[in-house]
Amino acid sequence: MLLGPLADLLCRSALFVPGADLRKLERAAQAAADALIFDLEDAVAPTHKDLARRQVCEALAGASAGLRLVRVNGLDTAWGADDVEAVAQAGADGIVLPKCEQAAQLKAVVELLGSAPVKLIALIETPAGVLDLSALGDGGGRLLGLAFGHADFCRAAGLAQLRSDIGLAYHARCQVVLAARARGLAALDCVCLDVRDEEAFRADAVLGRDLGYDGKLCIHPAQVAIANSIYTPAPEAVVRARSVVDAWAQAQRDGLGVIAVDGEMVDAPVAAVQARVLERARRAGLVG
Template sequence: MTAHPPHRFRSALFAPGNQPEVLKKLPRSHPDLAILDLEDAVPDTQSAKQQAREVAREAAGWLAAHHPEQAVYVRLNAVHSPYFSEDLAALTSELAGVVLPKLERAAELDEALHQLAERGLSHLQVMAGIETVAGVEHAAELLRGPVTSAYFGAEDYVADLGGVRSEAGLEVLYPRSRVAMLCRLAGVAAFDIVVTKLRDEGAFYEDAQLGRSLGYGGKLCIHPAQVGLAHQVFSPSPEEIKRAWALLAAYEEGQQEGRGVISFEGQMVDAPMLVRARAVLAAAEVEA
């Protein structure tokens, strides 16, 4: 049985592709997506990359056999890197998808899709990594076809830009917002940036809340403890669900009484509030 991604993506947990015991533990925290990483988490040498390919391929088979409910992706090295073609050997048919990092131009996406098709892997869903200046600039042309999800990589973006990463994060507010907006237009699931403070739950929670407010539906995770926090932030709370039902009930009552405009909790109810309430209930139904 091949695992398929859920309808909603709240968490994507990365683990180094060269550490078999870590890879086998990925399902323990119940991430929506488990990602075997051949890129940043593996040393930049040919021998290390080759070892990771072999380990990841074996781990993918083990996960498919023992945790068929878990959606598993493999993150390859960038299409324009010297490792990409050989990375494709790590992909197997039981995977749910593949991550293409640092995409910058449509030609790179087309080349990757062509090589996947040649290997009979066109069924794999594609996550696009938007994490360079060129990637952000050309994101609209990258979020198409089999691309079903994407993420914004703040650390690589700032390094490519020549900027400085700050606590406030204002230096990535524009690209972070742009990627979320373009994902929305393309109907693509959007994953928000990594939080590198592994033991700081407060920092992760606060940053995830900001990501949600910008329009992201999930968070990249680099530690199992972050998965539960991502699910908490990107899932409707009981209070949100209760309020959404109450708002819609008040609106329906107003409609039946012939009132085009109603007041709810001291606020005038307008179309955006109704859209948000329905979205909350739709999300809750998916996760039920």
């Protein structure tokens, strides 16, 4: 699958799948996530890295719907370079680069990829990565999106709690989505570690959506449907968007720069926001 900008694709949910767990690899597609992230890094013990790489490559060779991404090990490890070359050859749509902090890291991955049509997502997980977002570069035109990893960020920052809704971690969460928006990249929100607490996940996903993220990283299949629902425009939002977009189109034909729709002011920025709602609904199959 040759990808355009990730922001132009539907990626409401991105489910991590441990590469060393064959049962989870085989069942991953059943979760109906918009993207699968086959994980070769944190979810795999050092003694199982080679096995995980082989199993992920086999999974990539099989047909599956949605985006097929792989979180490789960092290139500063003994497995990173082999990961990149292997999953690119196996047909991964994109590589998620962990603990991304510098443009040089993206450049090194691009050099390993050669001509393989594989895109990149930078996983921002450290204070240095957040501070250097403006200097990250575009990975030779391959960078599609930014994702925030709050657990590693909290650890690296010496924080006492693994929470992304307070303090420094919340600030970093905002900075990542802001950087993505400033550069026209997609933004994937951090995981929620409360895998057994549906309401906690729902609240965290709503917060991420309202911050401006395009979708959410998931660590359990049960989180996928919730993320898909929250990141899909509600029916009433679609009706409102259609009303505004249609009224704005007529206003443009009439030479008007500002109108009112149901008592609310609508100008070009407001109409553009509602047009984006309609486009997202179209990608979700809600409108033709």
